[in-house]
Amino acid sequence: MTAPAQSETLLSPRQQEHAAEMRQLVQSAITDLARQIGAGHTDGYLDMLAFYRKFWRYSARNLVLIKCQQPDATRVAGYHTWQKLGRQVAKGSTAIWIWCPIIARQRDPETGALEEACLGFRPGSVFDAADLEGIETDPLPSLWRPLPDDCEDAYWHVLRAIGDTGLAITEQALPGGLQGKATVDTIVVSTTIPDSRNRLATLLHEYAHVLAHFGPVAQGKDERQCELEAESDCYVALQHLGSTTRSRAITCCTTT
């Protein structure tokens, strides 16, 4: 996984400096990962794969660069791309450096037609969604739809009942449209969920993860199976609580 050398002559001295730093960053990350795997530790590799889920459109090289510079990144874009989307990068934000293609229009020697060609790659800066002004109160659009806000009482009832089992439940702003998050003894419900019915469903979904997806009971289950089980349990519990919700659009969550 090395950066293309053919673009080097197209870079300014400052860009060449960035390029050298980026190569170094990728190289040491890969060496470190290889060392971990060689020692039988797969956590770093699995972390990388989990990160890839959010950045599957990016090259492996850029994936590593983004993860090294901003491990919590959820969605990145250039300064001007965010502006075109109506968002402003907050002052003082730290840029993430990745490889961007150098595109030029060239005439095809055989057909004579003008075509866009990639001449190489240059260091370019992008910013994470967390660095946008107002992101906490005005999150990026997500695929899940608001539901009727009619489960406030049930939400607090279930929250207290789960809390009584000893789990720590908090409401926090979660990045990238994430609705919930679970660990073996904590649940976080996103404060950006606009309605109590989705909040209740998220709480139940995460609780299902806590019960069934940590420790020996989780052995042999992949992520898709865990999500299916959590959402199925959530559906049963919602029915029990009298909710008429047939299904939710998408559940974004993480279990760590």
Ligand SMILES: [Zn+2]
């Ligand atoms: Zn889940």
